[in-house]
Amino acid sequence: MSLTADVIVIGGGVIGSSITYYLSKRGKRVIQLERDYFNSGASGSCDTMISPNTKEPNEHLQLALYSVELYKTLSSELGRDIEYEQKGSLLLIENQEELNIMEGIVKKQNSLGLNSRLISAEETLRLQPGLNRDAIVGASYSEVDADVNPFCLNLAFADRAAALGAQTFTHEGVQEILLHNGAVAGVKTNRNTYYAPIVINAAGAWAPIVGKMVGLNIPIKPRRGQTVITEAVPPFVHKLVNNARYIVGKHHPELLKDDHSAKARMGIAISLVQSRKGNVEFGNSREFVGYDTSNTYECLRELIKNATRIIPGLKDLNIIRTMGGVRPHSPDSKPLIGFVQGVPGFFLAAGHEGDGICLSPVTGKLVSDLIVDGKTDVPAAAGFDPNRFNLF
Amino acid sequence: MVPNEDEIYVCRCEEVTVGDIKRAIAAGARSVRDIKVRTNAGMGVCQGMTCRKNIERMLREAKIDLDVCCTHQRFTVRLLNVNDLTAITNEEGE
Incomplete structure (x- = not known):
């Protein structure tokens, strides 16, 4: 079987699912791939905190505060109780x-x-x-600090994205990233081949393994x-x-x-x-x-x-x-979010360390803005450009 | 006689029924942990001691190959009081 989409998202954690949702909401056709099951990585072995208070007072905190605003209406937007509760x-x-x-x-x-x-x-x-x-x-x-149920959060994003037309496949590990004239063309999994001009690496702690497939040395x-x-x-x-x-x-x-x-x-x-x-x-x-x-x-x-x-x-x-x-x-405790220079179509959204739950909604919003509009109103977004590191 | 098999509790701690497990499998779940994320089965006070084998059986009946014959279980295995553990760890530390 082969399938074609606008964007392929690698990763079934709270970052990959949020990206899949926000891109689907903007009308993109998305394929999401998870090599194991939803929440099988950090999103299933974390605490529940959405805590700007613990962020370094720089761009990181600005990103967290934007996410907090998105969280306030997320349960109603996704049509499911994600157990969000502002506790302080x-x-x-x-x-x-x-x-x-x-x-x-x-x-x-x-x-x-x-x-x-x-x-x-x-x-x-x-x-x-x-x-x-x-x-x-x-x-x-x-x-403003709050907590949320990470299982509910992830499945709410993935299910809502599916309702908007996204195709999510679990238990499918990416084995190869297909390139055409040096640009991303698709991915090959243990089961199928999928084609898209944009591939997003949202594999969390496993992002360097996916990066290696296109010759990148991701410092996560x-x-x-x-x-x-x-x-x-x-x-x-x-x-x-x-x-x-x-x-x-x-x-x-x-x-x-x-x-x-x-x-x-x-x-x-x-x-x-x-x-x-x-x-x-x-x-x-x-x-x-x-x-x-x-x-x-x-x-x-x-x-x-x-x-x-x-x-x-x-x-x-x-x-x-x-x-x-x-x-x-990530070496500077900030996630790496953006297109990778040198590999057209390859997008990185990983390295959130312990802030994935907090930054999940804003990461999805930021990624969809960058891909659909080429710009964003998320403050200080440039501070997360992955090209701040030498990736080759 | 049970009127409706789907209403039987598989995980009593978290009140997860046969129907809930079937829906999770239909949604793509292929392991006990996958089902745990979707239904919370096995997350209660007995930590899957009662439901794990039954869920594994339901997965096999649904023709899903389990990677392992039994699902890995983490410490503490049985309920353990924090104070008792503190006492043991203090002895170890000294």
Whole structure:
């Protein structure tokens, strides 16, 4: 079988499905290919947070704020409840040094339009009871932060796109990208051949493997995260809760370079959130271990130690499972979104690291703007141009 | 006698029925995890202990080749109290 379309999207995660939806909405004929099943990569092993508060105060934050606006009407637009809920997020500050850094970050966030603020330990406890008063000196708080069900989000995009005429094929891995006179002409999978003048690589952590098929050296690396999930309990976690240290370490790794603890080495954070059904998810790590998604005892130990120190009530809960996955890490923590110079028709939309859920809608919007109109009203879009890296 | 097979619960924790699983397979699901994403079967307190084998059987009956004979399951395998685990990990750490 062979099929022809305007655009082929490689990837069945929240980035690929969002792109498929927004392009279909603009009238493009789209074929979406996923080598395994929907949410089989990072989109199925992540937390649920839409958190501008954790973004670096630059173009990244502007992109996140645009996405937040799109999220507010997404359930009604897609005709399906994606469990979007604005909860607000806390970044817990544990000492004076972190407080000093967070003062600067909050100021920059405010100047870019995020209404975050520093609050006292007492106010932090009012917003999220149960925190260990002795463990924190305060927090930064952002009201617009929200959460969403990533399974529902991805399937809502894919199903809506299909209703608009997109063809989505799961369990079909791309094996070859067809070129004609150096330009993209289609792809060959384990089953079929598909033709289109534009191919979008939205394969997340696996984007470098797809890039190799056209001779590209995409500087994305898989970065593992591990997490813990408890049984459903009555409402207990009211906010999205993160460690400020995690953000400080994410944006200023040099500040943590003298910290050689297991916690710092594995990038341990609390990343605490409760789903609508009541399951509490906590713990997060950042480890470079290739594509290994297994859970390790050493990491889980640090996750639990960190989390129960900050919110001791977690000790009373029962764990039902642990989870591990790999995020697509980009060298400057910003995703790579745009046509690749040198391979006409080859478009890259990957490298969102831990921000894929947050940036899913805006990425789809941005990609469809660039492909349909050749320009976009998404602010600071040029900052994500993949050609900022040497891709050859 | 069951009046309607489709109404039987396969996953009791998440209240997923035979009909839900059939619809997921019809929508293209080809593995237990694929079905989990679409229906939440296996995501509850027993983590698929009851439903996993039955879902695998339904997949086989639908003539879908499973890659593996049994679906990989993650730690903790059984419900485990955070405090108990903290106690064990503290001993290990010292």
